[in-house]
Amino acid sequence: MAEPQPTLQSLAAKITELSETLTAYLRENKVPEPTFAADSPTSYSNLSPEIFMTRQVLLDALNDMWYLTQGPSESIFNYVHNCMPDAACLNILNFFDFWSAVPVSGSATYAEIATHTSLPHEVVFRVLQHAVSLRIFVEIEPGKSTSRIEHTSRSAALAKSAGLRALVSSILDDAGAPLMVMNEALRRYSQGKPELTQKMDESSFALFHAGGQFGKHGNSWDMLENDGDGEKQGWRQKNFVEFMRYVKEIFHLEGVVLDAHDWKSVGKATVVDVGGSAGHDAVVLAQHFPDLTITVEDLPKVKSSFEANLPADLKSRVTFREHDFFKPQTVQADIYIFKMILHDWPDAEAAKILQALIPALKPGARVILFEYIGNQGEASEAPQLPRSIKQMGSATDLRLMALFNGKERPVKAWKEVFRLADERFEVANVNANPQNFFAVIEAVWRG
Ligand SMILES: C[S@@+](CC[C@H](N)C(=O)[O-])C[C@H]1O[C@@H](n2cnc3c(N)ncnc32)[C@H](O)[C@@H]1O
CATH class of the missing domain: 3.30.1580 (Head-to-tail joining protein W, gpW)
Structure with a gap:
């Protein structure tokens, strides 16, 4: 019924x-x-x-x-009316660091905030008027000449957390504008076709950046690495590193990596964390398993964050190597891990990334993927999740579509990506965890 x-x-x-x-x-x-x-x-x-x-x-x-x-009509009207100004307002507050312009346990005038952010007084006033309607900051004595701005818990959360600020920057500032041209990208490149285009230069990101007004960036990783002048170059990558660290913290992903494999039984093994960011997973693995030696590979602008975050006692076992994962792998390791890497790429690119490992693979080497699978796992008896949880997955999925023509995939599709890369990858283990919505897919190289 x-x-x-x-x-x-x-x-x-x-x-x-x-x-x-x-x-x-x-x-x-x-x-x-x-x-x-x-x-x-x-x-x-x-x-x-x-x-x-x-x-x-x-x-x-x-x-x-x-x-x-x-009511149905007004719920749409109100949403459409507010969603973009809401997002733009939060992005401005974050980009110009309004958070530190107001002391967490004090207050500031509009003039003081204008000085701190180097924005015109009028702009500061108008942006804050909207922010206050979202319970981001509060105005004391509104309308009076003595009026001042204080933090609410929502703005204070941003003032207190670099991770949350990085999340807002990566999700809103890096990906927001490309998401808004998705309709046009779909019209140009996918309408009338049976499938979403798989070309990276036909993504919403590529379309948004085609004019070069915001820099000539082939894909979003290019932008993270290269945006900014002089000392500022790579600031978006530093932010992204912090965003990834924060995601691990809020979703308690430490256990996903620690439980992914019987790390103890592999003994004195070498591991490469491909696209391992600033080493937040490698550090945890190395701390728990003293026999592991780990190389973290990522793009050049990640290196300084890696060096800043590496505990001194791990320096001999955890190292950073600049490496483009489309280029042939040169580190011969026992295990290669790819956490939240391949979902950023269409099938052909994901397969190329795996193929680039082949020159270094010795028989029996293992490749472990960690990917979000939501509750679309193998089991048809998977419980119905609240919409608020499903939305996390579907929102990420649309963002991946906009940025890369990439996608979240079910386990079946990950097996297919291995097959597409090379028949000698044999998928040996799959562990899809309904509690954290992550799947660990392990392949053995039978070359
Ligand atoms: C979604 S993040 C995942 C980071 C990390 N594995 C984690 O789970 O937190 C993707 C990573 O891939 C890196 N990356 C992107 N393109 C790359 C390339 N061509 N070669 C190496 N790393 C790349 C990015 O810099 C970023 O650190």
Whole structure:
């Protein structure tokens, strides 16, 4: 039987029930509850997997309540009216670092913020008027000559966390504009075809940057590496490194890497983390498994972040090597790991990246992919996830489409990418974890 349609009243009852469950958990487990005050905790700490799910179901109910309260037409009108100014406003605040213009436990005038950001007073005023409507900053004594700006918990969260600032920069500033021309890219290159174009120069990113006004960048990695003048060159890559570190922290991905393989049983092994960013995964692996020697390979502008973050006691076992993963691999290792790498590329490029390993592969060498698979895993009995969780996956997927014509793939498709690269890659193990939505796919080289 079809589920009855939610109504304002049924949703209100559900929201009451779920928020009571959540607050009872917080009380019992002494988890401090966030407020809008600047000194509020910036996130819920230590939510159990069950209560995390409860919170996501609550978010779905709140979203439904939000839509139904407005009614169908107005819910679209309001969304369309606000979504771009909301995003642009947050991007401006982040780009010009409004966060540090206002002390977290103090206040600042519009004039002080204008001086700090080097923006015209009028611009600062107008941007902040919108930000305040989003509970990002608050205005004390609005409209008076004495009016001042203070942080709310939402703006303070950004002031306090370099990771969150990097996330906003990478997602909004690097990818936002290309996402807005997706319709035109699809019209030009994929409409009327059975499949999305697989050409990197037909992505929304390539279309947006074709004019060269924002720099001539073939793909988004080019932009991260090369954007900025002089000392500033590569600032977006540094941000991206911080974004990746933050993603690992908030999604608790440490365990995914540690549990991916029986690292102990491999003994004195050499590992290459291909596209390993500034080594955040390599460091964790090396700390837990003293017999491993790890080479982190990535693009040149990542190196300084690697050097800044490497604990001194790991210097002899964890090293950085500038390497373009489309070029032939020269480090002969026992295991190569690719975490969240191949999803950035269409099948042909993903296969080329794997083929580039072949010159270095000895028989029995292993290649381990870590990729997000959402709940589309093998099991058809996978539980229905809250929409708020599915959205994380579908939003990333659309971003990958815009930037690279890349995609999140189910396990079956990852096996196919190995096959496309070379028949001598034998997929030996697949571990799709419904708890963290990640799959670990391990292939053995039978060359
Ligand atoms: C999505 S990030 C994943 C980083 C890391 N593996 C992780 O899981 O946090 C993709 C990485 O691939 C790197 N990358 C992109 N193109 C590359 C290339 N041609 N050669 C080497 N690394 C590249 C980027 O610099 C970035 O660090």
